[in-house]
Amino acid sequence: MANLSINIHKLELKNPVMTASGTFGNGTEFDDFFDVSQLGAILLKGTTLHNREGNEYPRMAETPSGMLNAVGLQNKGIDYFIRHIYPKVSEYKTNVIINVNGSTVEEYIELTEKVNQLDKIPAIELNISCPNVKEGGMAFGTNVKMAEKVTREVRKVYEKTLVVKLSPNVTDIAEIARAVEAQGADSVSLVNTFLGMAIDANTMKPVLSTITGGLSGPAIKPIALRMVWQVARAVKVPVIGIGGIMNATDAIEFILAGASAVQIGTANFINPNISVDIINGINDYMEKHKLKSINDLIGGLQM
Amino acid sequence: MANLSINIHKLELKNPVMTASGTFGNGTEFDDFFDVSQLGAILLKGTTLHNREGNEYPRMAETPSGMLNAVGLQNKGIDYFIRHIYPKVSEYKTNVIINVNGSTVEEYIELTEKVNQLDKIPAIELNISCPNVKEGGMAFGTNVKMAEKVTREVRKVYEKTLVVKLSPNVTDIAEIARAVEAQGADSVSLVNTFLGMAIDANTMKPVLSTITGGLSGPAIKPIALRMVWQVARAVKVPVIGIGGIMNATDAIEFILAGASAVQIGTANFINPNISVDIINGINDYMEKHKLKSINDLIGGLQM
Amino acid sequence: MNKTVSDLTIIKNTRLNHDNYLLELQSYIKLEGIIPGQFVNILVSDSQATFLRRPFSIFEVNYHQNSISVLVKVVGPGTEKLSSLKPSDTLNVIFPLGNGFSMPMAKEKILLVGGGVGIAPMMQMAKDSRELGAEVHILLGARTKMDHILIEEFSRFGTVYLTSDDGSVGVKGFVTNHPVLLQNNGFNQIYCCGPEPMMKAVAKKAKELNVRCEVSLENAMACGFGVCLCCVTKTTGGNKCVCTDGPVFNINDLSWPI
Amino acid sequence: MNKTVSDLTIIKNTRLNHDNYLLELQSYIKLEGIIPGQFVNILVSDSQATFLRRPFSIFEVNYHQNSISVLVKVVGPGTEKLSSLKPSDTLNVIFPLGNGFSMPMAKEKILLVGGGVGIAPMMQMAKDSRELGAEVHILLGARTKMDHILIEEFSRFGTVYLTSDDGSVGVKGFVTNHPVLLQNNGFNQIYCCGPEPMMKAVAKKAKELNVRCEVSLENAMACGFGVCLCCVTKTTGGNKCVCTDGPVFNINDLSWPI
Numbered sequence A, B: 001m002a003n004l005s006i007n008i009h010k011l012e013l014k015n016p017v018m019t020a021s022g023t024f025g026n027g028t029e030f031d032d033f034f035d036v037s038q039l040g041a042i043l044l045k046g047t048t049l050h051n052r053e054g055n056e057y058p059r060m061a062e063t064p065s066g067m068l069n070a071v072g073l074q075n076k077g078i079d080y081f082i083r084h085i086y087p088k089v090s091e092y093k094t095n096v097i098i099n100v101n102g103s104t105v106e107e108y109i110e111l112t113e114k115v116n117q118l119d120k121i122p123a124i125e126l127n128i129s130c131p132n133v134k135e136g137g138m139a140f141g142t143n144v145k146m147a148e149k150v151t152r153e154v155r156k157v158y159e160k161t162l163v164v165k166l167s168p169n170v171t172d173i174a175e176i177a178r179a180v181e182a183q184g185a186d187s188v189s190l191v192n193t194f195l196g197m198a199i200d201a202n203t204m205k206p207v208l209s210t211i212t213g214g215l216s217g218p219a220i221k222p223i224a225l226r227m228v229w230q231v232a233r234a235v236k237v238p239v240i241g242i243g244g245i246m247n248a249t250d251a252i253e254f255i256l257a258g259a260s261a262v263q264i265g266t267a268n269f270i271n272p273n274i275s276v277d278i279i280n281g282i283n284d285y286m287e288k289h290k291l292k293s294i295n296d297l298i299g300g301l302q303m
Numbered sequence C, D: 001m002n003k004t005v006s007d008l009t010i011i012k013n014t015r016l017n018h019d020n021y022l023l024e025l026q027s028y029i030k031l032e033g034i035i036p037g038q039f040v041n042i043l044v045s046d047s048q049a050t051f052l053r054r055p056f057s058i059f060e061v062n063y064h065q066n067s068i069s070v071l072v073k074v075v076g077p078g079t080e081k082l083s084s085l086k087p088s089d090t091l092n093v094i095f096p097l098g099n100g101f102s103m104p105m106a107k108e109k110i111l112l113v114g115g116g117v118g119i120a121p122m123m124q125m126a127k128d129s130r131e132l133g134a135e136v137h138i139l140l141g142a143r144t145k146m147d148h149i150l151i152e153e154f155s156r157f158g159t160v161y162l163t164s165d166d167g168s169v170g171v172k173g174f175v176t177n178h179p180v181l182l183q184n185n186g187f188n189q190i191y192c193c194g195p196e197p198m199m200k201a202v203a204k205k206a207k208e209l210n211v212r213c214e215v216s217l218e219n220a221m222a223c224g225f226g227v228c229l230c231c232v233t234k235t236t237g238g239n240k241c242v243c244t245d246g247p248v249f250n251i252n253d254l255s256w257p258i
């Protein structure tokens, strides 16, 4: 067994494989399939201060090698989470991370303060890149000034590991990454979904109730990989790679490009066991290539 | 037969189906397959002032539902074109459009002036979005000021139809579209390729000689469609939709989203006859939906 | 039983009519306690057009031979591919998913209403209800005579009534035009699956007749086990996932304007 | 003949060894004047992992039965899928593509060198050269005895020499270790196809021996008919497309450091 453990700031991961927010429920939905404590970390679904019903159905469109979603952060709010879900998920023997969302800086702060009280949550992922909400969301992630501001303010009230999740819908993602790093982000995760659209030619209508939605899955992998590579060269903090990872080879590509860890998203829908399979696949690859530690693989791209 | 004819500024198209630059050679490569005069227009491969050898091999990587290319505008330059290719392509009974590239504004101008002399070329497509060249290219298309400048200067020396081809690698493509419209573009075409990357995990090396390349094919369709929809609502000039169109249904989706015409790119590699098939498919669809003119379909998305 | 991801082997693929196929799948994991109305989520590999899994109702469970069958109506690339599979081909399947119908009690008189491929969950429902001692009536609707399938199989478990849009068999019109639904026949429960307009019409009728009614929804799904939140339907308790809180809902819990 | 896009029907799929298959394809378009070294570009439909077509050398043309065959070595999803096809399955194919070898004249003594699946274009080449009256010698290299295929078939058209990396058959080592290449045997021309390092070694040898030499390249392709400019190789005349200016090049035209 190769040494897969890696630290992201104060966060200690037994391996670099996490699940992506919004694609893994609260983790408990996977209990039937495998022991989620095997993972490096699990990212809970996007959480807001108050209950959100999300967008109208239809919220999904299948696309070539991918899918669009327009869930819109449906969740019951942080108080419900603390009361009903936290007790269960804090039993897991892995890092449980909350994906923090707000429509104003104040909301981000208030939510973060509440999460800060939770002993068993060692990190938050600040989602400034949700394309499916009317207010806030992606607006924070596509504007340097706003990305800086929300990171700075949240940093003030949060001392544990602060990961900022970046939007790919920008001209220069490295610029945003550098900006949030300068404001105190301990890590950046990328990418969130690409803003896309699907039309039903038969009905002449948009497929999604919200017209546009977020594109995920292998279709976006080449762009996500490029962005991770660019950001890894632009910042000093560890980078978490996300986007269309379907198997161990994909995950290894992100790590070679400079990611210290990866998140598995849409692939969970197709194969609920995929995240453990990927851990095993990375281990096999490292043994084959005689790499002792995952550190030998991170940014190992040869040019 | 429905009426498929449509005008893009002074350009008269017998149908809205064009082929995308760089994916259709000089058209002559398709003579064995079908009569290219059936198309609304053909876009010739990216042309520069001087001979360019393009990038080193490997220039291509297959990706999920798509491909990356790093051709880098290999072409023999405009003078060679005028002498050897123009005589052949000007025989076609369709619009032959040159895709104009430069690394400086001066180069764009000089090239345009030469193209302006060619009677049988009724339009140019100003490529400010090539991701595969070191100088110029995408830099013009991802910066409002530079996009404005090159459009303004080229407009001064060119009176025929000026189409500006936009890059999708931006935060706000509608902003760029409005900017080039204000500087006199008669139409905008979008999208060019997305900057992406592929890594060979076995060799731990980038697949492309240039590390990054341009992503095309159905993988990008949902994002391209969203951009066309946004731009069509932002500008008054006709929009030409491009990105992952593989069949008539895809083309119809772009037209419903607001495109007055479409360009077929990567699909030509997989099925050289696809562009005529798409013309026929659009006609069938219009007959089925009892639409008399393509104008009834453009922007016909029902919300 | 617990949800599982498992490779099932096709034992039999029967073409029922021009666009319906019955696939019988051998399981290597012991099948137990599957509830009528539950569904499976099938990975259609080897097809460029299908990225996500495809959900299908469990048509029948054969505990004896440890197999389940699904009824597949060909509507697109995924179902096309499934219809072409042959015995000994394997399919990767997540199952069992969803809640299933609330079963009737002995002596209860129940009506199962299936429209189009919505008849799929009704076979196991009819079988199990009959076994529980309920009096089973089955109303099947389809476009034409040609589209009606499996009538004989259904009639093994209850009285079958038919409608067709064109009147080529049974009562002409929609299922809601059939006397068995129009009159109060003393049903204790109505169970329905089919196109949404049909289910709404049946739900309305059930409400008028004051009969308890469950419907099985077929919202588009990305995961099928409650993590993507794409498949929601509006309920009196807010948005609920059709894949986990459903696919079966009591019509009183849905925010349908009926 | 002109390039065409056409559906060909599989007549026969023969498994030659653990990873090589010979597919025989019936054409409905009349085959004529196909040149050894030309290739076909096959659409592997129904596979999620193959978006682009897959190029294969034309292994043999049977004008009589209007069929062509291709030798497929399984290396990934596309070739895997092709290897699993059965008679009566169809394949969409663009052909004939590329330039092909320059044919020898009668009485010329030629050496065909094939390494691994690079033997594919050599069968038709051997056949046609023999027909033209050339004296054909065929040097085949593979990893082990197990990897050597079609030796008997080749020997119908010329003298066959073998090498294997492990010495399990023929001369141990690479093709360039074989005496037939080491000594000047009076060859008028050498034709070579195989892994690039092998072709470079053979080209070097040919240069030393001052024998005219053509190699067939296998650069990655997106289109196969000269429009994408992805498949280029450096030549003395600048970057040239392997799919149209090649796949066969005279080694003197390539910018190889030999």
Ligand SMILES: Cc1cc2nc3c(=O)[nH]c(=O)nc-3n(C[C@H](O)[C@H](O)[C@H](O)COP(=O)(O)OP(=O)(O)OC[C@H]3O[C@@H](n4cnc5c(N)ncnc54)[C@H](O)[C@@H]3O)c2cc1C
Pocket: C039, C050, C054, C055, C056, C057, C058, C070, C071, C072, C073, C074, C075, C076, C077, C078, C079, C080, C117, C120, C121, C217, C218, C219, C220, C221, C247
């Ligand atoms: C819980 C559940 C149970 C189901 N049970 C059965 C069953 O027993 N037998 C059966 O044949 N089918 C069943 N379906 C429907 C089946 O899943 C779809 O027909 C199938 O996914 C279509 O796949 P495709 O690739 O062939 O077509 P696609 O290309 O995916 O779709 C073809 C057409 O059907 C429409 N469509 C596809 N899925 C849905 C959906 N869920 N809701 C509305 N429209 C849709 C598409 O918009 C498109 O117009 C069920 C669906 C659900 C959610």
Ligand SMILES: Cc1cc2nc3c(=O)[nH]c(=O)nc-3n(C[C@H](O)[C@H](O)[C@H](O)COP(=O)(O)OP(=O)(O)OC[C@H]3O[C@@H](n4cnc5c(N)ncnc54)[C@H](O)[C@@H]3O)c2cc1C
Pocket: D039, D050, D053, D054, D055, D056, D057, D058, D070, D071, D072, D073, D074, D075, D076, D077, D078, D079, D080, D117, D120, D121, D217, D218, D219, D220, D221, D247
């Ligand atoms: C002109 C030409 C003629 C050919 N003739 C034959 C033939 O007669 N018989 C035969 O079996 N194969 C031949 N090939 C190679 C064949 O096209 C590839 O093996 C096939 O495309 C692989 O497809 P795949 O989906 O199975 O594997 P992929 O997943 O596409 O590839 C598997 C592995 O092979 C590598 N690979 C694939 N294609 C190439 C390439 N062109 N150059 C270098 N590495 C590559 C990939 O990088 C990867 O590592 C030829 C190629 C060309 C360009």
Ligand SMILES: Cc1cc2nc3c(=O)[nH]c(=O)nc-3n(C[C@H](O)[C@H](O)[C@H](O)COP(=O)(O)O)c2cc1C
Pocket: A020, A021, A022, A023, A045, A046, A047, A069, A071, A073, A099, A127, A130, A165, A191, A192, A193, A215, A216, A217, A218, A220, A242, A243, A244, A245, A263, A264, A265, A266, A267, C228, C229, C230
């Ligand atoms: C259905 C769905 C819901 C999502 N919800 C969230 C969310 O709540 N918060 C968030 O930061 N990202 C969310 N995402 C984005 C994913 O976490 C991930 O960034 C994206 O899907 C790209 O990775 P993938 O291609 O592996 O899926 C969601 C994605 C999907 C498909």
Ligand SMILES: Cc1cc2nc3c(=O)[nH]c(=O)nc-3n(C[C@H](O)[C@H](O)[C@H](O)COP(=O)(O)O)c2cc1C
Pocket: B020, B021, B022, B023, B045, B046, B047, B069, B071, B073, B099, B127, B130, B165, B191, B192, B193, B215, B216, B217, B218, B220, B242, B243, B244, B245, B263, B264, B265, B266, B267, D228, D229, D230
């Ligand atoms: C191999 C290749 C070469 C290309 N060369 C050019 C070019 O020279 N000029 C240009 O404007 N676009 C070029 N493009 C971009 C296409 O014209 C088109 O915008 C893009 O491929 C998206 O469309 P598609 O998904 O239908 O291919 C090229 C694309 C490919 C795949």
Ligand code: FES
Pocket: C220, C221, C222, C223, C224, C225, C226, C227, C228, C229, C230, C231, C232, C241, C242, C243, C244
């Ligand atoms: S389909 Fe994913 S939650 Fe229901």
Ligand code: FES
Pocket: D220, D221, D222, D223, D224, D225, D226, D227, D228, D229, D230, D231, D232, D241, D242, D243, D244
């Ligand atoms: S493969 Fe496209 S030019 Fe050769």
